[in-house]
Amino acid sequence: MEKNRLFRRARAFDYLENEDRYLTADEPPELRFGFVGCGMMGQEHIRNTLLVGRASVGGIFDPSRKSSAHGLKLVEKAGHPVPAIYTSLEEACADPATDALIVATPNFTHLDVMQKVVGSGKALLIEKPIATTVPDAYEVCCLAEQHSNLVRFGLQYRYKAIYAEAMSEVFKRRSVGHVHSVNMLEHRFPFLDKVGQWNKFNAFTGGTLVEKCCHYFDLMNLFAGGAPETVFAVGNQAVNFRDFTYDNRKADGIDQAQVTIRYDSGVIGGFSLCMFAPGSREDLVVCGDTGRLQASEQTLPGASLENRVEVWQGENGASRITTPSYPPHISNAGHHGSTFFEHVAFADDLVSGKNTGPGPAEGFWSVVVGAAAQQSIEKGAAIDVVDVLPAAFENGLLQHNGMEILP
Ligand SMILES: NC(=O)c1ccc[n+]([C@@H]2O[C@H](COP(=O)([O-])OP(=O)(O)OC[C@H]3O[C@@H](n4cnc5c(N)ncnc54)[C@H](O)[C@@H]3O)[C@@H](O)[C@H]2O)c1
Numbered sequence: 001m002e003k004n005r006l007f008r009r010a011r012a013f014d015y016l017e018n019e020d021r022y023l024t025a026d027e028p029p030e031l032r033f034g035f036v037g038c039g040m041m042g043q044e045h046i047r048n049t050l051l052v053g054r055a056s057v058g059g060i061f062d063p064s065r066k067s068s069a070h071g072l073k074l075v076e077k078a079g080h081p082v083p084a085i086y087t088s089l090e091e092a093c094a095d096p097a098t099d100a101l102i103v104a105t106p107n108f109t110h111l112d113v114m115q116k117v118v119g120s121g122k123a124l125l126i127e128k129p130i131a132t133t134v135p136d137a138y139e140v141c142c143l144a145e146q147h148s149n150l151v152r153f154g155l156q157y158r159y160k161a162i163y164a165e166a167m168s169e170v171f172k173r174r175s176v177g178h179v180h181s182v183n184m185l186e187h188r189f190p191f192l193d194k195v196g197q198w199n200k201f202n203a204f205t206g207g208t209l210v211e212k213c214c215h216y217f218d219l220m221n222l223f224a225g226g227a228p229e230t231v232f233a234v235g236n237q238a239v240n241f242r243d244f245t246y247d248n249r250k251a252d253g254i255d256q257a258q259v260t261i262r263y264d265s266g267v268i269g270g271f272s273l274c275m276f277a278p279g280s281r282e283d284l285v286v287c288g289d290t291g292r293l294q295a296s297e298q299t300l301p302g303a304s305l306e307n308r309v310e311v312w313q314g315e316n317g318a319s320r321i322t323t324p325s326y327p328p329h330i331s332n333a334g335h336h337g338s339t340f341f342e343h344v345a346f347a348d349d350l351v352s353g354k355n356t357g358p359g360p361a362e363g364f365w366s367v368v369v370g371a372a373a374q375q376s377i378e379k380g381a382a383i384d385v386v387d388v389l390p391a392a393f394e395n396g397l398l399q400h401n402g403m404e405i406l407p
Pocket of ligand 1: 036037038039040041042061062063064067068089104105106107109113127128129154155156193194195196211335
């Protein structure tokens with residue numbers, strides 16, 4: 001058995017002298033990360049950085065003292081060296097001790113932060129959505145293209161156990177044959193509280209279908225194997241935050257939607273969103289000419305996570321039901337383990353020089369579908385994707401890849 005992280009973390013071996021440790025020997029982190037934005041997601045990134053153990057926390061920048069204090073506490077509690085507390089983004093960028101910056105600031109700040117961090121030359125892991133509008137997303141991609149180091153965007157749902165398995169089934173095992181339709185569903189609890197409540201307002205999020213659903217549109221784009229051509233959506237603010245105001249602004253994020261997408265690969269896609277469900281449930285259904293795959297993940301209130309992948313092959317092969325999962329300490333570290341594996345891949349790529357994505361192309365096209373869907377709801381009409389692309393758009397820059405992270 002190889003040395004691995006699982007043994008290293010086990011407290012049961014604390015009685016051993018260091019010279020008697022092999023499987024459980026500590027290995028010093030080879031990388032150092034700076035953190036920009038240390039709210040809910042920044043803290044999840046710190047937790048996972050420490051859990052993976054490949055990088056140390058070099059510094060934190062967040063204008064909210066409470067957020068940075070919570071990030072600091074996570075590092076101290078884990079017994080790691082106290083990180084620097086930067087007083088500006090410029091200071092975070094200039095720290096020669098860090099290899100990468102992990103950016104987890106609100107959506108509407110991403111372009112501005114990107115404009116500043118590209119000069120740092122450091123590797124970047126920037127949260128989704130890459131920006132709140134298509135032109136801004138394109139600008140982020142152009143900046144990423146010029147950047148001298150790795151740029152990764154936070155579409156880490158690709159690493160959820162059910163979707164990693166679904167990718168393997170569809171692309172490696174070819175379990176459903178040629179894909180013709182992709183459907184997804186997200187039914188969940190309302191948006192949570194945030195610093196400044198930015199997530200209740202379209203001007204700060206890009207709209208719910210950009211903010212939250214870019215994860216699902218990224219997966220749909222991936223399974224559809226093409227670029228979105230036409231998007232039609234209906235949706236409204238049916239239940240949540242209808243009486244909510246903050247800084248004299250009225251919450252305007254939609255909480256339910258149905259989205260239909262036609263891809264240039266011939267694949268048709270459908271997405272259902274409900275954000276007032278008393279629990280959380282995700283489904284992916286991929287239908288091909290020789291089989292059907294359904295991947296689902298649900299947490300009923302008070303119950304633990306249930307994962308399931310069904311493959312129906314009829315007379316084409318063995319049908320099966322599996323329950324893909326990660327060990328609980330990984331699954332509980334955030335977003336059902338996907339953030340942990342996002343960090344493993346990021347560290348692997350930094351060390352190996354590979355770039356396994358998701359990068360600018362995936363980030364861009366996921367925003368394009370979300371923004372086109374928001375526009376479709378406003379206009380009450382189908383949107384041709386070419387009409388939302390910026391005038392300067394060059395397709396060559398943003399070709400789909402995204403297959404490289406297949407497990
Ligand atoms: N990948 C995922 O699954 C996932 C999940 C949740 C949130 N997110 C994304 O992460 C980002 C942060 O979301 P959150 O839930 O942590 O929000 P949050 O409000 O909890 O935290 C945001 C933090 O950023 C800080 N901040 C604001 N402007 C800043 C700036 N210019 N520089 C440095 N810090 C700044 C705020 O003070 C706050 O502490 C958003 O883009 C969100 O969409 C991603």
